[in-house]
Amino acid sequence: MRRSVSIAVLAVTLLVGIRAPGARPGNVVASGQEKPSTMEVKIDNFSFGPAALTVPVGTTVTWTNRDDIPHTVVSTDDPKAFKSKVLDTDEKFSFTFSKAGTYPYFCSIHPKMTGKVVVQ
Amino acid sequence: MHPFDIKAVLLAKHAQHVVLIHFPIALFIVGVAFDFLAQGNKRRLWTAAAYCNLFVAALATIPVLITGILAWQWQLDGQRLKGILLMHLVLGCTSSLLIWTVWLIHRRTRRQPDAVLPGYRLPLEAVAVVIVALTGHLGGFLSGVNGPG
Numbered sequence: 346m347r348r349s350v351s352i353a354v355l356a357v358t359l360l361v362g363i364r365a366p367g368a369r370p371g372n373v374v375a376s377g378q379e380k381p382s383t384m385e386v387k388i389d390n391f392s393f394g395p396a397a398l399t400v401p402v403g404t405t406v407t408w409t410n411r412d413d414i415p416h417t418v419v420s421t422d423d424p425k426a427f428k429s430k431v432l433d434t435d436e437k438f439s440f441t442f443s444k445a446g447t448y449p450y451f452c453s454i455h456p457k458m459t460g461k462v463v464v465q
Numbered sequence: 466m467h468p469f470d471i472k473a474v475l476l477a478k479h480a481q482h483v484v485l486i487h488f489p490i491a492l493f494i495v496g497v498a499f500d501f502l503a504q505g506n507k508r509r510l511w512t513a514a515a516y517c518n519l520f521v522a523a524l525a526t527i528p529v530l531i532t533g534i535l536a537w538q539w540q541l542d543g544q545r546l547k548g549i550l551l552m553h554l555v556l557g558c559t560s561s562l563l564i565w566t567v568w569l570i571h572r573r574t575r576r577q578p579d580a581v582l583p584g585y586r587l588p589l590e591a592v593a594v595v596i597v598a599l600t601g602h603l604g605g606f607l608s609g610v611n612g613p614g
Contacts, residue, residue, distance in 0.1 A: 454541075
């Protein structure tokens, strides 16, 4: 009986873990326990992937242009927290987020392309 | 976006350039088509229509060039261009130059009552249409009309 209860508790814990907020595609969360130092955002087919990224303070985010045409990564805030040069195919841009906050950004060549980094 | 921010209104995240560019492209191609028709049937009306289209096409290149250069300076901070962006800039300037050249040829002939349009203008116009189409194709590729952007 106790063994069955233990298995049930373990199963529920696993299910809750899988369905945790932020686990869905498009909103990637780097948990505090993992503490990744770098995260990657791919630019492809006129979109940032993942479009929303949650990272701990001190994380370096690297954007890589996998598209056939040039893109930029520009912070929407004023003054701009970060601004890349024009990235051709396979070129990268990195920025280290040292302060907590929400950092929306866009591609200045294609303003419909937007994304955000949430730093916790 | 503030409604009275001149920079925002004129640039609107460089959307103006993308809109305005259609005018010189359409007017020039139609003007050339009229000129080719005029060459075939020798009717003065077609020549006049070609002249008017070419004239407005040449005028329309001015705001297009201005908004394109402003987009480069404001959106990309005037950074050194390369690849498709550089090709688009060079071809855009070449297209504008060719449109003005073609119009000036027509204008010079028009100011002299007995003058006839030179035959070399037709291959020049054909080349100009190809360059304009190529520039437009690159512009469309850059703006993402072929993708979800």
